[in-house]
Amino acid sequence: MSNTSRQARRELVAELQKKAPEVVPDKKTAQELQQEIQGPDSQVSPENARALASQVGNAALAKMLRDVGRQEGPAIEVEQVEEQEQEEEQEQEEDEGWDEGLEAAFSSSMGAPQSAGQGTEAGGGGGADFDQQFGGDDDADPPPVNPKRRAFRRAHAQTGFGMAQDKLKNDEEDDEHITLDELPPLNRPEAPQGDERLDAIWGWLQDPVEHADCDPEPEDLTLAPEGLVVAMELGQFLSGAAQDPLARALGRLLGPSAGGPGLAAQVARAGALGTLALAFEAEGVELPAVNQAATIALERDARRQGRAAAHICAQRSRLAAHFIFDEAVRGELPPTPGRAARGPAPGRRAQGLLDAAIDHVVKPWPVRPPLSVARAHSGDLTADADTASVDAFLNELLGQGEEALSHLEPDQLQPLIDSIETLVGSAGRAQAESACAAIAALRAAGAPVQARLRAILRAVDEELREIARESIRVGRRLENLVGEPMDEVEPSLYDAEAALRRWSERLLLVRESCFGAVGRVALTATGGA
């Protein structure tokens, strides 16, 4: 259960105890609700539950409605499923819209005549007018970013990220947790040993309430309890990226499985098998790298968070990888005075696994290779060079020789212009992807690596802007060739095509290098490599 819904439940109980008749239809309902909160055995009448749901709508009530729906018919469940589907669709549409918006924002910033160096802190090139043109408003409140969940890390437990039970145990004023006295004493954890070092999934399973459901129905599992979702996410990562065949096989199995009753048993088994899959992988790859890769792979929110932050940055005309990163992680981690030490470079296997983890989180878009200019009237000006040559050959065979173009026409340039737009858009997208990678790495590794991650993003930002600038320059040179004799412009066209291929390859390389560097930085925080 999320903190938000728990808080909502607390507030609801308090409200009910303060007798608010306009919120609760009648006293009986309040008692029923309290019973529901205290135990899953109680029942609430459907009418009352519906009336409450319209006014409160938290997770407990959703569960109540579901329970009621089971007894009275599928109507409520169907409504819920439809609602959920609509939300998912809406989210997907928003995602797509964001991507297009980001690309457009980056393209427009790069397309401006004074665009050289804009948006970078370094202010290289024409960055002198950066503050005037793209400085944004630092004082404005950022739009709210969704609250994030964070995994506990055993390594952090001794340095600030206290475990939930420790915190509760010491919090004598918190009289709500009256069952605490029954917990046996918790000794201070020692330095992690054995499988404790593989805490990637363990960290997500530290809330006892969240994983308790004494009688989960099959439908409950489709509503995706957090513990099982995390295990399945780890399984998805391992089944695709693990180098050990047994780790891959176990990864494919992670999720609900046969065993004792209750959600806790399911979550414990899935978590245990996930940890054992990591242990198999660690037989061939350095253990810290395996754990850090899995930790990064489980940072599912990083992508959404990065894109939300990119959207905010785009609104402020500050669309740069390091600004996106700053926006996303603002206030998230306590500042630390030092930097993480640079460790030795990880081995090839470790690096491969870390790269795969970052790919898993970021899900980078493919960079399309640039198209070529159509040299003749083939009827399809968007055809690539291979298709055009096949067409020409077929026409020759059929005796339908084409009329060679004498001058360069604007339509002929369209494929190249489209490629330039795509490339500039891809550079903008790569800004957000790099930031997402850094966000995941920061969450996995902690505050000491923040400065180094930001430095990487600044360098990436400069590289990406350089790629975008050069691509736009190629486009402007091409525009000047329109109307010139074909014989004369042919060498320039070849040069332009070659340049675009080069910049496209460089874009891929920059992105890969960024992901690799981010993974290495995340690993150094563990002292491994």
Place this chain on the structure above:
Amino acid sequence: MSEPQTAAAALAAALDAQAPFGPALAQLAELDAALVQALGRAPDAPLALRALLRRGERQLVLGQEEAAATFAEAARRAMALGDAEADAHARLWCVRALAELGSVADARALMERADRDAEHFPTIELTRGLARAALRAEGAASSLERALRETGPERRRREEHDGWLALGEALERDARWREADAAYARAQALARGAPDPALAARDALIRALSLLRHGMPRQAAPLLSVVWSEGADTTRLTAGLLLSGLALAEGDSRRAGPLAASCQALARERRSWLAYAAATIDLATARGLDDPDAEAATLREALAECRAMGEPGALLQSRLLELRGQRRQRPEEPQDAPVTDEGGAAVEDDDDGVG
């Protein structure tokens, strides 16, 4: 032939006969290295080339990152010798080594030419199939199926084993899971025949996992039992947790209890706390089938033990919360009084902590 050359040839033949299986792998790899060094300046270049390929294969089995460099060196020498088949063979090995050791992009870059060159040499089809499988490339399954139709010489046993395993995985991805199971069984038989019991146990576990995934727990259980009795620590614990779960699903507390207790001990030893929680919950459930009060007592005892070792035991607490919920659901038992704080106000009872 000089005396050292004869000795080198004899050693090469002896090493050739040893397929890379079993616990002596590391020692054999050392002999490989010594032989490659000794043959470095020898006039018998084909012998040196064979030694390099064999060394690379053993390095790959051992997971050593140098394997790719060894195969690259072999490809260079094959090219110098004008041996196109050995060249293509070494390149394919190199692709597989790069892909399996984490450099997938480099492996893809090498694959195009190696794959094209290998078309002309059916004897290296198995290596080609394994390279394709390592890259998850199209045609891996058909290539492996073709190559594995006939059994090769003794020295090719490990490659065949890996081929069956890779074929099983490729078939599983295509949802041809019955054929996948047969392929895994062939891999398991080769490992058992080597003999390499640890590898055979791993293969049996992979096979059991595939069967479980496809809803065949009855067929998986005997394989898991083999792993439980013959496997190394990690494989045993995995098999034990799965077995106790299967036994509980069938309501067999007599079988589930001892298994879960052994898993609990193994997990405690490894400080694998999620496995400890899973085993404890299974153990408690098994005991609870005979004596309802024993379930909570077992959980409480385990919770005290792990908390004394610095582990909060969150999932054990989750299970205790579930038990409290179940007690409330029983109509014949009186319900617990509402939990109240000092002021008499009702409070959440499922927020944190154990009931």
